Amino acid sequence: MEPTGTKMALLSNVLAAYSFVTENPERAALYFVSGICAGLLLTLLVLVLRISCQTDCKPLQTKKPSRDSDTDGSDSDDDSDTASDLSARRHRRFERTLNMNVFTSAEELERAQRLEERERIIREIWMNGQPDIPGTRSLNRYY
Incomplete structure (x- = not known):
């Protein structure tokens, strides 16, 4: 064209x-x-x-056993070694x-810890503020 x-x-x-x-x-x-x-x-x-x-x-970089010491040539042992190396990795x-550590700075870590502490306190206040209904008492109330 x-x-x-x-x-x-x-x-x-x-x-x-x-x-x-x-x-x-x-x-x-x-x-x-x-x-x-x-x-x-x-x-x-x-x-x-x-x-x-x-x-x-990644290609496995395992040391191959020398053929001088291993004369029977069992390939099943090599396969099991490879599988165990993979699972170990x-x-x-x-x-x-x-x-x-998922936090990149100490400030972020401190902020996350304070937030977690606030949430724990709020949960505790909420659990202690529930009315007593007969038959529904839980051990959580005392912790």
Whole structure:
């Protein structure tokens, strides 16, 4: 196709899109927002997959036993070692996430602790302020 025909086709498509948007603004807005949401969901999916597979998808760097000491060549032992290494790595990663501090500063940590203490006090006040209804007493009232 010649360059003039390409420019005319592009101009025609732009005018068609403009006329569609002016005739159907709600539908165009819906398509736009749907496209944004689909892009965000796809990005979130890719990030989750990347983070979860970051350690699992790396090639295993285990030392192979020398063939001199292992003459029977049992491959099932290698498979079980690989599986146990993988589960051990997953377990260590899980423990790291449990022990990791999610607060980036001491100020945020202190603020979260104060908020937690306030919520505990409010729960305690609420529980102590409940009326005594026979048959519904709970041990929570005394704590």
